[in-house]
Amino acid sequence: MDAARQWGRRALDFVDAVERLNVPGVVKLFESEIKACGFHAYIMAGLPAPGTALPELTVANGWPAEWFELYTRENFSALDPVPRFGASTVQPFEWSDARYDKEDDPAAHLVMMRATEFRLRDGYCIPMHYDGGGAVISLATEHLHLDPLAKSALQLIGVYAHNRIRSLSRAPEEKRELLTVREREVLRWVAGGKTSWEISVILKISERTVKFHLVEASRKLNAVNRTSAVAKALARGLIKL
Structure with a gap:
């Protein structure tokens, strides 16, 4: 099977599987898929909103516990260039595409530098926009090596995982x-x-x-x-x- 069909089959198998799983099952399968692509951490969360804390916006959390605590305590979501860029685009992007000038925006640079302390050096972000707001699925690794076919498959996998978890979590x-x-x-x-x-x-x-x-x-x-x-x-x- 060629690479395109292999990634396509993998994404479709995931979509089919999550329809039969509960939230822990979806999370476990999602984590298995992103691990196979070289990612060791992730977060699914709503885009920063005034007066709303990150834990309230989080759909699924696969970040290191210490980083999540620091990120929340210091309100890094208001400074992080990744979700900021995610709010302005509908296309998935690599973290390096969320550009900023470290001289003009030292707060953004601080967030990215602190993230490296937790092996979150690079990543891939999938933005989502829907009624009443939006969200990002941010996948983290130390060194990003992802071909276009894998990126397309991850987008489908991420969107379906996010929607399934939100659906199951709704009353x-x-x-x-x-x-x-x-x-x-x-x-x-x-x-x-x-x-x-x-x-x-x-x-x-x-x-x-x-x-x-x-x-x-x-x-x-x-x-x-x-x-x-x-x-x-x-x-x-x-x-x-």
Whole structure:
């Protein structure tokens, strides 16, 4: 199997596996995958927000305990150039791409230098943006050696791990109350490629009613169209394929 197919298969196997796992299982599998790529530490956390402490924003924490404590105590999230750059881009990037001038921005330089004390010298960051904010998945190593195929696979793996953990961590009643049973049912059929007319036949309701449920679901999810509504519902764990 060539490298492209190998990485593609690995990412798809991960996506398939996490749908059947609980939070500890997802974390364990994610850590195994990034370790195979040379990373020994990571964090999944929301982007810094005024008045919000890092522990409140953290989805999964694989940083050294001492570094996390120091980072939190000194409020390094407000100074760190990596999440700052992550807030401005939708593309994954290497830590070295989060450029700063150490003379003009000594605080950013301090964070990066202190990180090296914990073997966090280089890394790869996957930014995520969704309603109400955003997050970063930051993977750390001492020496980054990652080919483009591995980067693409890690992006898919990271996004699915993050979304699955967020979905499982959200209160069940929040999931149930956001969309009605019928709205979720309609979205599942849309995700399966069915048209409004086909869904009306399957569910034995009018096509107009199907469209009404789609409009309502899109409104609740703040989605611009049915495709966006399906994507957001999947990301939040409201429906499954």
